[in-house]
Amino acid sequence: MSKRQSNTSARNTEPPADLPETATVIWREIMESNDLAGTVDRSALEAFCTLMARLREARKRVEDEGMVVKDPRGRVIPHPALAVERQTAEQIRAWGDRFAPLVKPVRKRGYMADATATSITNAVHLSAAKYAGPIAALKTLAWMIDEAQRESMEALQKAMTTTVPNYLKACTELQITPASIPTAVADAPVEKPASGVSSLQERAAQRRAG
Structure with a gap:
């Protein structure tokens, strides 16, 4: 890869300058968990990150404020963020696994x-x-x-x-x-153990010589 191509790929991984901070965080999360450099559809990814940020913000509001709130007339109603969360989740499901994190195989020791x-x-x-x-x-x-x-x-x-x-x-x-087999071992002379018969013959010869 040339230096120019490398610089282009690096720029493709950076989020748009005007992308909100919450969506920028999601952009970087997706880039870190996928191999999208040089092939990413930036407009599509920007839209997806915006939806994900909206979903997270809606969930956080429900967590912080509860599932029910009071309207201006004092009536208890479901938190409006619940509807935003539901609608946004449906839109995100329509994207399928296009920007889902890559699943890396876990290697077990054996x-x-x-x-x-x-x-x-x-x-x-x-x-x-x-x-x-x-x-x-x-x-x-x-x-x-x-x-x-x-x-x-x-x-x-x-x-x-x-x-x-x-x-x-x-x-x-x-x-x-x-x-x-290592050469040193293969070439080494093999010593045969002395038998009992040869040992007796040697001693007899020594007595005769003496």
Whole structure:
């Protein structure tokens, strides 16, 4: 994104200068909970924020003054703000979920996520910040495996052919699981324990020599 485009997107997220303070608060709330920069219909959002502000103000008046009040003649009547609240709520419902906050999935911790976190913590060579991206990807794969286990056996079987191989490959790339036996161990001579027969033969040979 160019600097000019970035400045334009930033301006699009700012509320109109003449928007009332109560509506401005709602504008910023919506911007913080949605990815609307550069795509927002500013006129539509302004109208929506104005309705929301009117609804909140009507509710606050009812909370502060009660559901019934006295008219100029002293008669007890329903608070006029109740009608404003009802009418405004109907208008807001007509907008549907156009400006509703985005719902972010909640990630639950599971066995794979915990085990992966432990492996990463114990991998000293992954302490550098440059590995942050690959580590995040690996943690995501671990979370996906946990989610598959929670969902169903069918989901887990599917993960075994796609997600799990990718997870193991990522582990190998990050060198937190050995792909083969370390060379030092593989090349080390294997010492065979002495048998009882050979030990007796050696002692007999020593007696004859003596």
